[in-house]
Amino acid sequence: xxxxxxxxxxxxxxxxxxxxxxxxxxxxxxxxxxxxxxxxxxxxxxxxxxxxxxxxxxxxxxxxxxxxxxxxxxxxxxxxxxxxxxxxxxxxxxxxxxxxxxxxxxxxxxxxxxxxxxxxxxxxxxxxxxxxxxxxxxxxxxxxxxxxxxxxxxxxxxxxxxxxxxxxxxxxxxxxxxxxxxxxxxxxxxxxxxxxxxxxxxxxxxxxxxxxxxxxxxxxxxxxxxxxxxxxxxxxxxxxxxxxxxxxxxxxxxxxxxxxxxxxxxxxxxxxxxxxxxxxxxxxxxxxxxxxxxxxxxxxxxxxxxxxxxx
Amino acid sequence: xxxxxxxxxxxxxxxxxxxxxxxxxxxxxxxxxxxxxxxxxxxxxxxxxxxxxxxxxxxxxxxxxxxxxxxxxxxxxxxxxxxxxxxxxxxxxxxxxxxxxxxxxxxxxxxxxxxxxxxxxxxxxxxxxxxxxxxxxxxxxxxxxxxxxxxxxxxxxxxxxxxxxxxxxxxxxxxxxxxxxxxxxxxxxxxxxxxxxxxxxxxxxxxxxxxxxxxxxxxxxxxxxxxxxxxxxxxxxxxxxxxxxxxxxxxxxxxxxxxxxxxxxxxxxxxxxxxxxxxxxxxxxxxxxxxxxxxxxxxxxxxxxxxxxxx
Numbered sequence: 368x369x370x371x372x373x374x375x376x377x378x379x380x381x382x383x384x385x386x387x388x389x390x391x392x393x394x395x396x397x398x399x400x401x402x403x404x405x406x407x408x409x410x411x412x413x414x415x416x417x418x419x420x421x422x423x424x425x426x427x428x429x430x431x432x433x434x435x436x437x438x439x440x441x442x443x444x445x446x447x448x449x450x451x452x453x454x455x456x457x458x459x460x461x462x463x464x465x466x467x468x469x470x471x472x473x474x475x476x477x478x479x480x481x482x483x484x485x486x487x488x489x490x491x492x493x494x495x496x497x498x499x500x501x502x503x504x505x506x507x508x509x510x511x512x513x514x515x516x517x518x519x520x521x522x523x524x525x526x527x528x529x530x531x532x533x534x535x536x537x538x539x540x541x542x543x544x545x546x547x548x549x550x551x552x553x554x555x556x557x558x559x560x561x562x563x564x565x566x567x568x569x570x571x572x573x574x575x576x577x578x579x580x581x582x583x584x585x586x587x588x589x590x591x592x593x594x595x596x597x598x599x600x601x602x603x604x605x606x607x608x609x610x611x612x613x614x615x616x617x618x619x620x621x622x623x624x625x626x627x628x629x630x631x632x633x634x635x636x637x638x639x640x641x642x643x644x645x646x647x648x649x650x651x652x653x654x655x656x657x658x659x660x661x662x663x664x665x666x667x668x669x670x671x672x673x674x675x676x677x678x
Numbered sequence: 679x680x681x682x683x684x685x686x687x688x689x690x691x692x693x694x695x696x697x698x699x700x701x702x703x704x705x706x707x708x709x710x711x712x713x714x715x716x717x718x719x720x721x722x723x724x725x726x727x728x729x730x731x732x733x734x735x736x737x738x739x740x741x742x743x744x745x746x747x748x749x750x751x752x753x754x755x756x757x758x759x760x761x762x763x764x765x766x767x768x769x770x771x772x773x774x775x776x777x778x779x780x781x782x783x784x785x786x787x788x789x790x791x792x793x794x795x796x797x798x799x800x801x802x803x804x805x806x807x808x809x810x811x812x813x814x815x816x817x818x819x820x821x822x823x824x825x826x827x828x829x830x831x832x833x834x835x836x837x838x839x840x841x842x843x844x845x846x847x848x849x850x851x852x853x854x855x856x857x858x859x860x861x862x863x864x865x866x867x868x869x870x871x872x873x874x875x876x877x878x879x880x881x882x883x884x885x886x887x888x889x890x891x892x893x894x895x896x897x898x899x900x901x902x903x904x905x906x907x908x909x910x911x912x913x914x915x916x917x918x919x920x921x922x923x924x925x926x927x928x929x930x931x932x933x934x935x936x937x938x939x940x941x942x943x944x945x946x947x948x949x950x951x952x953x954x955x956x957x958x959x960x961x962x963x964x965x966x967x968x969x970x971x972x973x974x975x976x977x978x979x980x981x982x983x984x985x986x987x988x989x
Binding site: 527562 | 698699700701702821835837838842844869870872873874875878879881882883885886887889890893894899902908
């Protein structure tokens with residue numbers, strides 16, 4: 368018998384991982400969004416409520432078509448000929464506009480919960496294109512660097528048509544989120560001016576080193592590659608104290624440190640959990656120097672995927 | 679006892695491999711340049727002669743500082759405190775201006791031969807920065823996508839500071855060289871106009887798929903990645919018949935096909951040697967349609983490295 372209601376949790380994520388703009392991401396353990404989905408007879412998708420103790424929740428759209436989670440469930444119904452509908456409650460745990468993939472997490476949690484209510488559940492790979500369409504409501508473009516790691520766990524290479532989980536050594540991520548909102552749209556606008564081929568070549572070199580390092584479990588190559596010379600220079604000025612926060616991470620042994628997603632969260636990769644924890648405290652202190660309170664998250668780089676949970 | 683004279687052969691190469699501009703290259707078996715180096719007491723580098731039955735050899739500079747091979751040997755002397763000198767003869771086998779790495783091959787062959795005459799020979803990794811400096815005489819910039827595979831063999835990721843050999847499945851390359859000269863400088867000038875971030879993201883996606891495919895020996899990923907959407911569209915108009923030649927390669931089963939180095943040689947990667955051979959004939963026929971005679975080369979993608987040979 369098919370359940371009438373399911374709850375899923377999707378973790379936060381670090382989009383781009385500095386060097387893989389719109390292409391690479393990994394999940395973070397701990398922080399995340401919940402979706403409670405109920406199967407209803409009416410052939411519609413309804414959002415009953417969006418809750419959670421993060422700022423701005425009241426401003427999120429309850430119109431399903433304008434919400435990443437609602438839009439994804441509409442796409443699920445349309446593409447797969449689902450005759451019944453869904454009613455949806457979201458419980459936000461990821462701060463809005465933090466660069467930690469909040470809009471993607473709601474979308475993926477809703478898909479994973481709704482999938483459990485289908486007569487014939489889909490694979491994660493089948494959910495991926497639906498998540499891309501949902502996520503596009505927030506960002507305006509199809510990019511899977513947040514939804515792909517949430518669906519598959521760990522570090523994922525996300526293209527427009529497929530999500531490819533990548534092996535990675537047992538490293539740890541420190542992500543420090545300063546308490547101000549950087550709108551994705553503003554962060555994207557900073558990237559509009561054209562680029563020189565030489566910048567592209569250097570960034571590609573870093574991407575190639577990073578991917579080769581991941582494939583070989585070679586931390587030296589990962590560290591050589593984990594440097595964003597293309598996007599970070601344009602976005603860093605939007606984040607007060609960025610240079611000092613990045614320096615704090617590197618001073619505490621980061622293999623590399625950059626902006627998570629569209630920011631303002633700053634992340635670093637570290638060899639050990641203890642190192643990541645120490646670095647996170649130093650990164651918080653650097654944000655405090657520019658009067659920004661912050662919260663910190665330490666997680667294995669090989670973070671969890673979205674899963675069903677007890678309601 | 680140290681020999682007084684050594685001869686080395688360096689193979690031709692496919693620079694860029696379409697999707698790794700200035701970063702990726704692989705060697706081709708068969709075609710290549712020879713360097714005969716003699717150890718001399720005078721603390722200088724002299725070029726005695728440049729020979730070979732390729733067009734334009736008489737125009738190549740005999741001034742050591744203006745020649746990729748001469749310049750590399752000068753750099754070898756300076757960086758490593760070599761007190762004796764070298765006298766150099768080059769025998770060109772790679773057509774000039776073909777996009778098959780001719781200037782790089784002379785440079786690498788000279789280094790490998792000279793290295794055998796040192797009291798304390800260097801490693802290939804130590805020769806790499808010297809080859810970069812030599813190659814820069816021809817191209818004006820430090821990029822190792824030709825010299826790196828020549829020094830190490832097979833497919834290599836070449837950065838400004840290191841050459842990283844990459845594993846690749848047993849694929850075959852067909853390279854078809856139409857008989858007209860495309861000057862590297864002109865081919866580079868076509869790339870000057872700035873680029874949009876979206877082009878960069880798509881090319882990065884292909885690079886990531888290609889590298890992941892190489893690391894896993896996954897031909898499907900390699901085929902998905904082997905598409906140059908950044909450089910090829912700007913250079914293709916400089917090569918008469920390019921679209922038809924590329925189509926001929928793809929019609930004959932190429933995983934991908936693009937421009938070798940700065941062109942005008944067009945290459946494709948194939949599953950089998952027989953396929954590569956059939957495709958090469960079709961590619962030649964397509965060049966013949968625009969009245970361009972051509973020569974063809976079929977080689978394992980995992981081609982040889984430069985080696986000492988009998989004088």
